[in-house]
Amino acid sequence: MIITVTPNAALDLTYEVDALTRHTIHRVRSVTERAGGKGINVASVLAQLGHEVVVTGCAGGATGAQVCADLDARGLAHSFAASDGEARRTLTVVSTSEGDATVFNEPGPVQSPEAWQSLLDHVSGLVAETGASVVVLSGSLPPGAPADGYASLVRRCRDAGAAVVLDADGEPLRLGLAAQPDIVKPNRAELAETTGVEDAAAGVAALRALGGRDVVVSAGPDGLTWYAADGTAVRARLDASLRGNPTGAGDAVVAALAAGLVGRRPRDLVVRDAVAWSAAAVLQPVAGVVDPTDVARLAAQTLVEDVR
Known part of the structure; x- marks a missing residue:
């Protein structure tokens, strides 16, 4: 079982x-309306x-009710906090014509300290209730949430016995690393x-100094690299470029990482899956959708190599 947490869900x-x-x-030419936010996209994939x-x-509110109605229609189990x-x-x-997307994100509602505490309690209770082995924490924190909100969520999930994948950036990522999530996935x-460093390896080292363990760095059409806590690294990339909607590609990577943790799969297979899943997401008009046929075809076209 995997739980995905979207602290700032969206329509x-x-x-x-x-x-x-x-x-x-x-x-x-077309309009699509569906439940969103990074964790919801991860769950959908x-x-x-x-x-x-x-x-x-x-x-919350009427828009939150629309989010829940869409999840019901798509058969996605959900349990939101107050x-x-x-x-x-x-x-x-x-x-x-350009094969690209422009995104406008609203900030979301201000959450009171009581509402944030409700989310912490709800997530840890859900982990215990479902026996989830992996929790994905992803996306922006809502206004009013503490800057170290992800650190608190990581600790709650790990204390409940679940591994944690954290997909955040900036201050929430920096402070969240203190709780030592199992994997973090910045692009x-x-x-x-987050680190002020352009070189990827140096940036990973900076995250480790803050408490990071395994770090997966995605680079769009250049693929991704898994920098393991033991000092090894493995890179994967597609052998050809794709055109499409890249909005949900990173969420598909996170989905593959979570699935890999649940299945205890070798890193080289997980990074291959991550590239194939993200590439399949690019081929879809909306985030959170992949075609399993595309996934299988693209996995066969993914190149994997150790990084020295």
């Missing part, structure tokens, strides 16, 4: 346009690929922003 709107141009009117998963986090305010929305504009830009 995602996706517009598809021929091309995105400033200062003009656009004709929207996991469920599509046959893994048992439960979604939790904060999703929260303050109206859940946020996000808007993604996908340009079909190259997030790693540089």
Whole structure:
């Protein structure tokens, strides 16, 4: 069992346009509305690929009710904590001609100290109730949450017996490392922003100095590298570039990491899966969706090598 925690869940709107141009009117070719936030996208990918998963986090108000209704319609189990305010929305504009996406993220509602404590208690109770072996913590913290909120969540989950994958950046990541999550997954830009270091290996070392253990650094079309706590590293990348919507690619990587922890799979197989799952996500118009046929085909095209 895997639990994904989205402290700042959202209702995602996706517009598809021929091309995105400033200062003009656009004709929207398609509109998609679905539950979102990074942890929900992770859970969606996991469920599509046959893994048992439960979604939790904060999703209040009428928008939160829409989030829950969509999860029900998609057959995704969920158990949200009590929260303050109206859940946020996000808007993604996908340009079909450029094969890229532009994202607008609302900040989300302010959570009181009582609401944050409710989330901590709810997550640790859910781990105990379900016997989950892995918890994914991902996305932004809502306004009002303590800066070290992820550190508290990591400790609660580890104390309950679950391994933790943390996908965050900036101050929440830096402070969260003190609780020693099992895996953290920044992308190259997030790693540089968090550590102030451009070189990936040096950035990983900086995260380790703060309490990090295994660090997986994703680099878009250049693949990803798993820097293990024992000093070894393994890299994987696709043998060809893809065009599409990259919005949910990182979430698919996190899903593969969580699945790998549950199955205790070797790192070289996990990074191969992570590249294949993320590439399959790029081929879909909305985040949180993969086609298992694409996954199998792309896994066969993924190159894996040890890093010296």
